[in-house]
Amino acid sequence: MHVNDSRETTSALAPKPKVIGIRRLKEPMPTPFKTRVFTVANQKGGVGKTTTAVNIAAALAMGGLKVLVIDLDPQGNACTALGVDREELAGMYEVLVNEQLLSQVVVKVAGFPNLECAPADIELAGAEINMVGFVSRESRLKLALEKFLAEREATGTRLDYVIIDCPPSLGLLTINALTAAEEVLVPIQCEYYSLEGLTLLLKTLQQVQQMLNQKVRISTIVLTMFDSRTRLANDVANNVREHFPNELIDVPIPRAVRISEAPSFNQTVMTYDASSPGAVAYMTVAREIARRGSGEIISQTTNLNDGVNSA
Numbered sequence: 417m418h419v420n421d422s423r424e425t426t427s428a429l430a431p432k433p434k435v436i437g438i439r440r441l442k443e444p445m446p447t448p449f450k451t452r453v454f455t456v457a458n459q460k461g462g463v464g465k466t467t468t469a470v471n472i473a474a475a476l477a478m479g480g481l482k483v484l485v486i487d488l489d490p491q492g493n494a495c496t497a498l499g500v501d502r503e504e505l506a507g508m509y510e511v512l513v514n515e516q517l518l519s520q521v522v523v524k525v526a527g528f529p530n531l532e533c534a535p536a537d538i539e540l541a542g543a544e545i546n547m548v549g550f551v552s553r554e555s556r557l558k559l560a561l562e563k564f565l566a567e568r569e570a571t572g573t574r575l576d577y578v579i580i581d582c583p584p585s586l587g588l589l590t591i592n593a594l595t596a597a598e599e600v601l602v603p604i605q606c607e608y609y610s611l612e613g614l615t616l617l618l619k620t621l622q623q624v625q626q627m628l629n630q631k632v633r634i635s636t637i638v639l640t641m642f643d644s645r646t647r648l649a650n651d652v653a654n655n656v657r658e659h660f661p662n663e664l665i666d667v668p669i670p671r672a673v674r675i676s677e678a679p680s681f682n683q684t685v686m687t688y689d690a691s692s693p694g695a696v697a698y699m700t701v702a703r704e705i706a707r708r709g710s711g712e713i714i715s716q717t718t719n720l721n722d723g724v725n726s727a
């Protein structure tokens with residue numbers, strides 16, 4: 417992979433004073449030609465979905481892009497990492513079950529000019545059960561998001577990225593997320609069995625493609641909690657590289673203490689310690705995601721789809 421961002425790469429080596437407050441990169445990231453909606457999915461828990469969702473969202477926002485994180489996991493870990501106090505707020509339950517407008521639940525994330533969050537309210541745990549009786553229960557999020565994005569477009573405040581954080585299951589919330597998105601980002605932790613879960617995800621994705629959303633595809637794979645010293649991590653990485661050469665962003669996120677510390681300070685690692693290796697890796701991955709979405713590789717998009725179907 418071509419990494420053209422020397423600024424972030426060198427910042428890992430040279431100690432830099434901490435910058436407090438709103439952060440923005442000198443070199444902006446390219447704007448996609450339309451809003452890109454990503455679902456971060458992997459039915460395994462603890463593989464780095466939430467960490468990847470919030471840090472990539474923060475990194476894209478720091479690159480000057482307008483980003484919305486939708487926290488669709490009842491545990492609300494994305495809210496925690498973004499410093500959004502969900503106890504007080506209406507959130508995705510209200511949107512999915514009571515048809516509240518997404519625009520009424522979206523809040524700004526402190527410390528970022530362009531980052532917003534649709535919180536996982538406390539009731540979200542009951543959403544799957546309460547949606548069961550609804551007609552088109554799988555498309556509730558899609559409809560809400562379409563309306564919201566159209567509204568934003570019309571008011572000249574178009575979003576560049578929407579990133580949906582999913583719970584660790586393939587239940588109705590994740591199905592809603594897969595139905596609402598065109599792109600799936602799969603974080604893979606390089607350990608035993610990490611690829612077995614992928615088969616199930618691919619199967620579910622195929623069903624969603626057939627029944628609900630033809631456009632959705634795995635566009636992006638990120639290796640998380642990577643420990644280059646272990647042979648296993650390298651084996652898994654090689655395996656993923658072989659099966660998903662186009663989708664894999666070949667900049668593994670290292671296992672890093674700063675990444676795991678950040679949420680307890682209600683921060684992403686991008687603000688908690690922007691020059692730490694974990695933050696630098698997420699910044700590089702975000703920049704590559706933005707580059708791929710800048711229109712340069714629209715033709716490649718079609719090929720990726722074929723890859724998913726035959727995988």
Ligand SMILES: Nc1ncnc2c1ncn2[C@@H]1O[C@H](COP(=O)(O)OP(=O)(O)O)[C@@H](O)[C@H]1O
Nearest residue numbers: 461462463464465466467641670671672675676
């Ligand atoms: N690169 C990393 N290095 C160290 N710890 C990590 C890293 N990525 C995630 N973690 C930690 O691993 C745990 C699980 O990550 P999380 O993103 O919550 O996974 P998921 O959303 O898939 O359940 C969290 O405690 C998180 O802080």
Ligand SMILES: [Mg+2]
Nearest residue numbers: 465466489493
């Ligand atoms: Mg999570």
